[in-house]
Each structure stands twice: as structure tokens, then as C-alpha cells.
Amino acid sequence: MNSLLPLNNASGTAKISHSNLHDSSYQLANFDKTSGAQSFSSHKINRLHREEYFRKLNQVHFDTLTNREREVLTKIVLGLKVQSVAEELFISIHTVQQHKKNIKKKLNTRSMHDLMMYALAFDLI
Secondary structure: OOOOOOOOHHHOOOOOOOOOOOOOOOOOOOEOOOOOOEOHHHHHHHHHHHHHHHHHHHHHHHOOOOHHHHHHHHHHHOOOOHHHHHHHHOOOHHHHHHHHHHHHHHHOOOOHHHHHHHHHHOOOO
16 A cells, blocks of 8 residues: 555645655645645644554554443543542542553553553544
């Protein structure tokens, strides 16, 4: 899959390649010819493509989460502390901590940023 969108180079745009998502050359360049500034819509399109690519790569991992783990993940990435999550879901603090541990293991994540990427890509927030 070399190109996702048939973009016209004459209009100041370029093709999107999924050869390497994290490569700095991966950009949808939709430039205003007068200012050279990248438009808001191209940033959004790039973000949506990255999220979809991440989603496809990690669907198998995400599918291993239980509904309750998904609830806990949502609350955590929204910034709630363990105690607040426990109170909102009517479970113990220890249960929340165990869910959090299981989530990180199942998704193979180490940071809040990684958890946030899952939450965004899978529409939890």
C-alpha cells in the first residue's frame, strides 16, 4: 500500500506512505502556497491516519481487555487517581491497581503516553 489518498502534487500536496509511520518523512503536506504553512485539516488527517494505523497494529492486544479494564483505562487516561476510579466504579483500590497492572501487561505499555495512544485510537476518550 504505497498511497492512501490520490493527492495532486500540482496543488501543493504529497502522497502519504505507510512504509514507516514514525519516519520523519511521513507527512501529508497540504501547504498554503502563499504562506507555506501546513493547514489544520492536514494535521487532522495525519493524526487520523496514524491512529488508524496504530489501531490496526494493536487490535489483537486491545481485544484481550475486559469491559471493566476498558472502563478503568478510560478513567485513568482522563486523569483520575486510583482512589477516584475505585469510588466511581464501586470497587476497591486494590482491584483498580490490579486492573491497571493487567492493562499494562496485556497492552505491553510502560507509560501514560502509551495508554493514551490506545484510548485515542480505540475511541475510549
